[in-house]
Amino acid sequence: MPELPEVETMCRGLAGIVGRRIERADFPRGRVRPLLVEPARSVVARRLAGAEIVAVGRRGKRVVIELAAAGSMAASVDRRHWLVIEPRMTGLMLVVEPPSAEHVRLVVDLAGSASPRRFLFWDRRGLGTIRLLDDRGLEAACGAATLGPDGLGITGDDLASRLGRSRRAVKAALLDQRAVAGIGNIYACEILFRSGIDPRVTCRRLGRAAWERVAAEARRVLAEAVRLEGSSIGDETYRTADSRPGRAQTMHRVYGRVGEPCRACGTVIERIVLAQRATFLCRHCQRRR
DNA sequence: CGTTCAACCTGGGCGC
DNA sequence: TGCGCCCAGGTTGAAC
Numbered sequence: 001m002p003e004l005p006e007v008e009t010m011c012r013g014l015a016g017i018v019g020r021r022i023e024r025a026d027f028p029r030g031r032v033r034p035l036l037v038e039p040a041r042s043v044v045a046r047r048l049a050g051a052e053i054v055a056v057g058r059r060g061k062r063v064v065i066e067l068a069a070a071g072s073m074a075a076s077v078d079r080r081h082w083l084v085i086e087p088r089m090t091g092l093m094l095v096v097e098p099p100s101a102e103h104v105r106l107v108v109d110l111a112g113s114a115s116p117r118r119f120l121f122w123d124r125r126g127l128g129t130i131r132l133l134d135d136r137g138l139e140a141a142c143g144a145a146t147l148g149p150d151g152l153g154i155t156g157d158d159l160a161s162r163l164g165r166s167r168r169a170v171k172a173a174l175l176d177q178r179a180v181a182g183i184g185n186i187y188a189c190e191i192l193f194r195s196g197i198d199p200r201v202t203c204r205r206l207g208r209a210a211w212e213r214v215a216a217e218a219r220r221v222l223a224e225a226v227r228l229e230g231s232s233i234g235d236e237t238y239r240t241a242d243s244r245p246g247r248a249q250t251m252h253r254v255y256g257r258v259g260e261p262c263r264a265c266g267t268v269i270e271r272i273v274l275a276q277r278a279t280f281l282c283r284h285c286q287r288r289r
Numbered sequence: 290c291g292t293t294c295a296a297c298c299t300g301g302g303c304g305c
Numbered sequence: 306t307g308c309g310c311c312c313a314g315g316t317t318g319a320a321c
Contacts, residue, residue: 001314033297061315088315090299103299125298127315168291177316184314231314236300238314255314276293278313293321302312 001238002087004151004182005225005248007061010093013241014056014063017095017119021111022051022067031126032105038131047081047132048108054080059142060150060181062086063093082138084131085121091128095241098122106130124236151182151222156212163203163211170206170214171199172275183218186231186255189280191217193254196288199279200272210289224251254280 002010025048027041037044050070057064062084069079085093085106095116098104105128106121121130133141140146149158162179163170173179174188183191192199194217197210206214225231230246232238233256239245253263258271262282272279 003314006314035297086315088297089313090315123298124300125313127298129316166290172292175315186314233314234301277315291321294319296317296319297315300313303310305308 001089002091002230003061003184003187004058004222005187005228006230006238006246007058007063007087007182008152008226009230009240009246010087011056011058011063013095014065014093014119016114016116017053017065017110018056020053020114022048022053023109023111024049025106025108027106028101028104031103032130033126036126036129038129038133044083044130044132048083051081059084060147060177061184062142064138064142080135082133082135084129084133084138084141086129086131087121087123088125088127088129090125090237091121091123092239093119093241094122094239094243095119096243099236099239099243100124119241145178147177147181148179149181151180151187151218152226154180154215154218156208156215159215160208160211164206166203168203169200169274170197170203171277171279173203174214174218175275175277180218182222185277185279186252187218187221187225189255190221190251190253193280193282193286194221196286198283198286199274199281201289206289213288221251224248254282256280 025045051067054066054068065083067081103122103124105123109118163173171188174183195213225248228248231248232245233249254269257269260269265284267282267284
């Protein structure tokens with residue numbers, strides 16, 4: 001579920017943990033599958049305890065919490081670690097009570113009496129990953145070879161140079177995190193609608209002006225969705241770190257609107273499957289190149 | 290190079 | 306009510 005705007009909102013909701021010290025970390029009843037945690041849960045828990053939280057940031061769809069090892073007030077890089085959490089479909093970072101206790105995967109208690117007292121990773125489907133990495137691990141997991149330029153700052157040049165010669169459908173290409181980081185299924189559909197481009201069109205058939213449009217709409221749609229704190233669709237879904245629903249779903253023009261009239265022209269919105277993902281489009285409005 | 294499929298999971302919605 | 310099936314915001318690896 002969480003794409004760039006949702007993960008960005010989670011990170012902003014964690015602002016209060018920066019500068020705090022971790023008292024203890026716990027994987028309640030080992031509810032995270034071992035394969036989704038790196039290194040072993042006991043090692044992660046031990047290393048987190050006592051660490052100082054230096055910063056919280058986002059890389060693509062990942063939450064990155066920078067830590068200084070216990071007792072190292074100086075910023076020696078070799079004592080830095082990064083807690084990288086990938087929420088995947090249903091993961092949430094919360095500083096308040098979770099929707100259910102049974103899907104809490106990681107709890108981090110903070111020292112002191114300031115608010116928040118803790119933060120946690122809650123994940124209903126349990127597909128999310130938790131990694132505690134050193135600088136080399138971070139580079140491998142979130143570096144330029146893994147993640148392309150961030151969607152909020154993507155340019156027409158970026159897209160044209162990375163995807164311009166590709167034979168893939170443009171929608172599939174926008175979901176490729178190495179090309180542009182942070183775009184997922186909802187916003188790919190919305191960006192292409194606003195760009196007036198059919199999601200099935202092959203990248204190499206798009207001209208310069210089209211890539212400029214896609215980049216501009218990507219920046220605009222993602223920024224607006226961040227402003228609206230992400231998309232919450234239905235119950236038991238994405239929430240902000242303090243458990244409020246986002247409002248970006250109110251800006252959706254095509255996603256989830258199959259059978260409903262296009263807000264621009266009245267044509268019925270269609271749902272097709274492209275690259276194994278539901279894809280929504282307006283045949284009339286999405287014909288440009 | 291690109292596509293397709295299965296897998297990893299839980300739970301909501303729908304048809305019968 | 307209950308059951309079975311399909312669907313879901315993501316990612317990965319294998320097969321073709």
